[in-house]
Amino acid sequence: MGNVNKAKLTETDIITKFILPAVKKVGWDDMTQIRQEVKLRDGKVVVRGQAAARKKVKSADIVLYHKPNMPLAVIEAKANHHEMGKGMQQGLDYARLLDVPFVFASNGDGFVFHDKTNQTTLETQICLEDFPTPAQLWDKYCVWKGYTAAQLPIITQDYYDDGSGKAPRYYQLQAINKTIEAISAGQDRALLVMATGTGKTYTAFQIIWRLWKSRNKKRILFLADRNILVDQTRINDFQPFGQAMTKVEGRKVDPAYEIHLALYQALTGPEESQKAYKQVAPDFFDLIIIDECHRGSAADDSAWREILEYFGSATQVGLTATPKETDEVSNTDYFGDPVYTYSLKEGIEDGFLAPYKVVRVDIDVDLQGWRPTKGQIDKKGEVIEDRIYNQKDFDRTMVIDERTELVAQTITNYLKRTDPLAKTIVFCNDIDHAERMRRALINLNPEQVAKNDKYVMKITGDDEIGKAQLDNFINPKKTYPVIATTSELMTTGVDAKTCKLVVLDQNIQSMTKFKQIIGRGTRIDDKYNKLWFTILDFKKATELFADERFDGVPERVMVTTPTDMDDDEAFDTILHGADEPPLDGEPVDVENADGEPQETTAGSQAGGSSGPVHGGDDEPNTVRKFYVNGVTVKAIAERIQYYDTDGKLVTESFRDYTRKTLSKQCATLDDFVKRWNSAERKQVIIDELENEGIIWQVLEEEVGKDLDPFDLICHVVYDQPALTRKERANNVKKRNYFTKYSDTAQTVLSTLLEKYADEGVQEIENIHVLKVKPFDELGSPLEIVKKGFGNKQAYLQAVNDLETEIYQLPSRSA
Structure with missing residues (x-):
C-alpha cells in the first residue's frame, strides 16, 4: 500500500x-x-x-x-x-x-x-x-x-436454504441454534417462548429440518390445535418437506410418512376408538413439536398430555408466545425453563413488531352502573331482576341496545377519521353479541356496505359463511371483509398481518388471552404500510399492560379453592378448568373436534357470579340475559396512550417525546444551537432527528404553527419564543446584512432569503435552486456563481453564512 x-x-x-x-x-x-x-x-x-x-x-x-x-x-x-x-x-x-x-x-x-x-x-x-x-x-x-464429538454432526447440519437469500433474523438464529444445541446434548423437553408475529413456525421448521436431515430425528409430529394453523403451516413454512409430509386426517396415522402434521383433536377423544395415536408404537415419533402449547398442554388432564405421555420417549418442544403459569398449570413444570425467550417488548424495540396506540373509551353506564325501574320488563317481556348492572354484566347478562350502538358508532367514527378500509377485529363477549355488533356496524356504514356487502362479517365458530371469509380477511391483497366481529375464533393463531384496529368489548382478565388478542395486531407489513396498530378499549382490558406479567416473567397466580366460593364461582372454575383465575364474564375457551373454539351463544354462556344460573335438562347451565332499549348512554372520557421507549403506555404528546429525545442529545439550548450552526448542511441534522423518530409534520400540527425545524425544536424543547420563517427573514433584512456583498451577490442572497421564508432551509441548501425561477433570469448556475461569488466554494460559504445569520436567536440579535 x-x-x-x-x-x-x-x-x-x-x-x-x-x-x-x-x-x-x-x-x-x-x-x-x-x-x-x-x-x-x-x-x-x-x-x-x-x-x-x-x-x-x-x-x-x-x-x-x-x-x-x-x-x-x-x-x-x-x-x-x-x-x-x-x-x-x-x-x-x-x-x-x-x-x-x-x-x-x-x-x-x-x-x-x-x-x-x-x-x-x-x-x-x-x-x-x-x-x-x-x-x-x-x-x-x-x-x-462444551460440544462433544457426538453433538457436532447435529450442530453443524445445514439450514434449509431456498436460494432466495432469506436468512433467519438474529433471534430466530438464537432460538434455532439453542434448541438444536439442547437436543444434541440429550435434553428431551424444551420450551421456546417467542412473541406473536416473530415467526415461530419458520423457527420450528428450521429446527425440524436440521434434526431430520442429520437423521438425529427421523419421525416427527407437529401438533397444533386449530385447523387453520395446520393448513397454514403445511402450505407455507413446511412446504420443503414435500412428499415426506402428511396431515393426519380421518383418524388415521399413516406410518409411511416421516413428517406428520396433526390437530390433537384428530388424534384423540373421550372414546377409546377415537385414540388414533395408539395406531403406532409409543416409540414411533422421535420428535414432537407442540405449537401454541399454552393452550392446555401442560394441564395434567388435557388431551395433549395423553398424547405426549404416550410418546414419552420422544423429544418434545413446546412453542408459545404466552407461557402459562398459574397455581394449577405451568408450562415450565412440564417443559423446563425456556431455552430462549424473545418478548413483545424486544420485538417492538428491534422494529420487527408493530407498536400500539391505545384509545380507551369509558362509557357512563359501565362506570356508574344501570338499574331498572321497579317492575321494568325487557324487550322479551321478562321482568328484569332488580339490581345494579355494570361493565361486567353488559352483553353478558344485560344487553342495552344503545350501548351496542355507541360502541359501533365510536368504531365507525374512528375508521372514517383514519381509514375506512383498515382491517378491524371486534372482540365481543359471545356469538349473540358479535351478531348484534355486526348489525349495528352495518347500519352505521350503509355507503361502505353498498360497495361490498362483506364490509362487515361475523366470523365465529358457529357460522360457516363467516368462517369461509377468514382467509379473505387475513389476506392483505383482499380488501373485504374489512371488519370482523368475533368472540373466540380469532383470539389465537390467526395471522392477520394488516390488522390495524383491535377493538376490545369483551371482559378479558386472563393475561394469556389478552396477550394472544394483542398479538392479532403486532405484525408489521411494510408493503401494505402496516407499521403500527390501534387498540380501541371499551372494557378497561388494557389495564393489563400495567401488570408486570405482561412482558416479564409470568407470575404464579393462586386460584381460589372451591370451598371459598359460592356455587356460581365454583361453576365458573369448573368450566374454565385449570386456567388462570376464573373471571367474571369471560367466555369459556374450549375447542370443538375441528380444532376451533367452542364459542358460547346467547343463553349458554359460561357464567360468573352475577345473574342467576339455571340448571335443568332443557337449559343446562345457562345465564339469563335481559335485553333493553331506551337507555341514554354516552362516552364520558377518551384517553389516548402510546407505547413508550420503556415499553410502558404513556399519554405524552409528540412534543413530550421530542423534548425527551432531544434532551438526551443536547442538554441545553446552546448545545443545540452549536450543533445546528456547525452543520455544513442543516438537512443532515433534520434527517438525523427524523431517524430518531421525530416526525416533523406531526410536531407542526401539535404546535399549530408553520415553523422551521430549528424553531420547532427551540420552542418545544427549550421553551424559546417561536419565530416563523418570515419573521426570521425580516430580521436578517433589518440588519443590513447584505451590504458587504457585490450587487449580483446581494440579489442572489436576498432571493435565497425569500426562498427560505417560503419553503424552508432545505430549498436553499441545494445548489440546483439556481436553475429555477427567478434565478434563471440571472444566467446559468455557473454564471451566477462566477459573477457573484468567484467560485463554488465561496458561494457555498456565503449560503452557510446566510444560514448562521438566519438562525441567530432573538436575544442575540443586533
Missing part, C-alpha cells in the same frame, strides 16, 4: 483495502463465511397521531460464520483517524444479539480482539497478519460451548 495516505481513507476503504484482505488471507471463505453490512435489527417504529416513523439502525460491518447461519465473530471497522478499538462497544452489542464470543475492532492498522473464551485476558491487540483462521476460532468456540 506504498503511497496511500491511510488517514484520508474512508471506513469502506479501510474494510476493502486492509481488513478483508487480512481475513481472506488466512482462509475465510468469501461465499460462505463472510457477510458484510449485516442488518440485525429493523428500525423501531415511533407513532404519534396517525403518523409513524422508523428509526434508522446501523448494520454490523462484517460477520464471520463457521457456515451459513452459524455465526462466530463480529468485526467492527472505523476510519484510520480513529483509535483502533473505537468500534468495540458497537461490536459487543452485535455479538450479544448473535450470541458469539469473538469481536474484532479495527482501523486498518491491526485488530483489538475481544475473546470471551479467554479467561485470563479478554482483550488483546493483534497485527493484521495474525488474524485467526476459521479452524482456530471454531475450535475455541466448540471448547467454549
